[in-house]
Amino acid sequence: MDKPMINVSDTKIFGFWVYLMTDLIIFAVLFACFIVLHGNTFNGPTAKELFHLPTALAETLFLLTSSFTCSLGMLAISRQQKKWAIVWFIVTFLLGAAFLYIEISEFSEFLAKGASWKRSAFLSSFFTLVGTHGLHISIGLLWMVVMMFRIALRPLTEHSVSRIFRMALFWHFLDFVWIFIFTTVYGIGYLL
């Protein structure tokens, strides 16, 4: 019933996959910095003082659900169901936007408390790691909008499906990275 229109080993998708690997390595450097610097609070606010774990959990659940709805969107694409695809991608977009909104609110709250990235090495590495992820989310959201236009305006040829799939892959990997941000930043940062 479901003929695989998308093959992850296709040249274009494999190329994008390799690019995603390099993006993971950029995050690895940011993770290494966070772990090395998380204790360098320079008598400023610490993770335990700042982090509000229920907020982090809410972000995580929004993003996880958006990854799920994204695969529902790809399922619709594989069945050539344009309308359902757009519906699911809109839901994904809203969930991703909600994630971003919570994250920006968290950042504003920290800034209001004087816990800015200028305060200590710990805060610099926190804002950079989480902020870089947020920047990727923003790019993903923009990409999603562009793809929704493609779904609406162009036929779902193999070429189109390949492009939409790459966007979905990007989105899935964002949640993949977030698992580790949640665990390392909020988890280990809070526990230690």
Added chain:
Amino acid sequence: MHYKLSLSITGFVTSLLLTLAAYFIIVRPEFFHFDIKIAIIAIFSLALAQSLVQLIFFINVWKEKRHFWNLGVFISTASIIFIIVFFSIWIIDHLNYNMR
């Protein structure tokens, strides 16, 4: 692996459970009589498990022959990431100690 609804749902529910489990350990480590070190190992293992679940059920990459290079590049990247993170911690730890 073809696109199947059952795969996505399984992945979603499993990830949800793993996330909630990790959250619970973070906020209440004493519930499991975990000291900090064990708690960290526990949540990290949960994170690794969830990342594998997402790789298989959302990203749909696993032991199929056509995924050989994707998996290969992924494993090599994972090794590089391990080297970057582990060795940075080891090296900086020693440097911090000696250069304090």
Added chain:
Amino acid sequence: MRDFFFGKLTWDAVPHVWYTIGGTVFIILAAIAIGIYLTLTKRWGWLWNEWLTSTDPKKIGTMYMVFASLMFFRGMLDAGMVWLQQAIAADSQGYLTADHFQQIFTSHGDIMVFFVTMSFFFGLMNWIVPLQIGARDLAFPFLNSLGFWLTVSGGLLINLFFVIGGDFANTGWLAIAPFSELEFNPSVGVDYLIWSLQLSGAGSLLAGINFLVTIIKKRAPGMTLMKMPLFTWNSLCAMVLIISAFPVLTATTLLLWLDRAFEMHFFTIGYAGNQMMYWNLIWMWGHPEVYILVIPAFGMFSEIVSTFSQKKTSGYVSMVWAALTITTLSFLVWLHHFFVMGAGPNVNSFFGIVTMLIAIPAGVQVFNWIFTMYKGKINLASPMYWFIGFLVLFMIGGMAGIFMASPPADFQVHNSLFLVAHFHTMIVGVALFGIFAGITFWFPKIFGFKLNERLDKQAFWFWFAGFFVAFMPLYLLGFMGAPRRIDHYAAATGWQPLYITALAGFCFILCGIATQVYLVIESIKNRKQNLDTTGDPWNGRTLEWATHSPPPFYNFATVPYITSHEVFWDMKKKGWEREKKYEDIECFKNTGMGIYISIFAFLLGFGIVWQIIWLIVLSLVGVIACIIRLSFDDEMEYVLPAEEVAKIEEAYHRG
């Protein structure tokens, strides 16, 4: 208001010192000269359509070579200024201020590593890798063009300080923190360094992904991994290193920039920054980078040695494993660049031992090359001259490297001229000699005529002798205690005679370069006498020699089935005829999008350096708009019908 429009730009940025005025005048005059030439010969259209917008890897490869050569002159100018200063600055300040001297060796390092060596290698790979694997193009032709133009925009940015700003970084090529932080380096020089590296790093990363996917996915049918030529194998290994290491450079320089632009504290002295982390991260990139520079050269020499010994490369399987081992180990040794930073004996021993282990696969390769030559029919054409020079220098530089792999020995010579001599031996003796050999070897394939053998051999002798005279004194100076990067020293140290000898060596090298320039001009003038009509001027062994010289833009009219790793040699032995049945070929269109995106990227870099907000926003919008526009362009390819292919092929066989 003023800040909004101009950021940090003030009238001070206008050239007002002798070298910035000189640099500006040169750049403007050169641009005008080129403009006049193009207008008079009515070649603007030709330049745009035939070259700049091309996605043909042979054309992009040639553009990489031209760009690398231009940057090479700039890098050598910097080198000459350093040599001259050090030769005369005994008990005097010489002719350069300390700060200017530091800027010179910084830009020398960055330009030579990023814009010369890497560009030369990408050029050669663009030429040859698709031909060797029987592919028509790279996996992503547009990204190939984009990667090239991003590298060029990085090269423009690194030279722009002459015209606007006046200050380049004075921190050394890797911008060590905290010296490169705002506290000690408030001017834009370090930002120019960071952003030109980011632009060219992005270009390199794209090229790395492109070649990796091409080699893995676009091989001709029948070419398993173990039937690939060794140049392709080594290129694959270098690409693996690029995609693993360059993201680390991107991230680390980004963090340094965040410290400078947003007052973050990753590597600052105050606020609990950790400066040692910067050096740890940057060398995590830096070490694989130097292997990226030498591994392709190893591949090139493997091809050259087997071709000019008329013998199969000895130990093909062990050569592959050697390349893979070097690739893996190179990611585990970076700490040897900072043994002295104080990580202690456990850490130092681990990295010291792994560093020494790299000598083993290196030795495997050297012995295999020698065994290939043994009992072969050796033809000492000029590529073999470069090979023998490489072998000698690789041994010397390699031994110096193994010496420094031991932490206690390194403690004595760290950051001395011994280190400088070692890495120049490797980069010049291995990478640069490899590039020169590769260019001579493959020039007839790409351009259809050979380079003048006699002149190339002359150039070799100038370079080889010059290198010894220029760098052996540095090994001695290192042992005598001379540190690197000093702008003046006391005459009582007794170092000056050695510095002067080094300067004489540089003059020899200059003669070598002049010979090479003359070589190219002379060969182009006499090209009709040196035409390669067969496509196989050296009695080659691998697939690239099976095409015409130069090949048609689609490389192969029909892609052969591969049965061995020396396909062409076997094809010749069995008697081989060109396939006459032609098929439609899918080709990629020319596109200017690579240039447009890179122009916006250049403006973005410039805006970031000077903190001109509106320019940053506008260029970002420009880049994103171009990308979105591209994403809706579904017609980047076209089909060349079989009849057209037949016509092109017949024309080759007639003329």
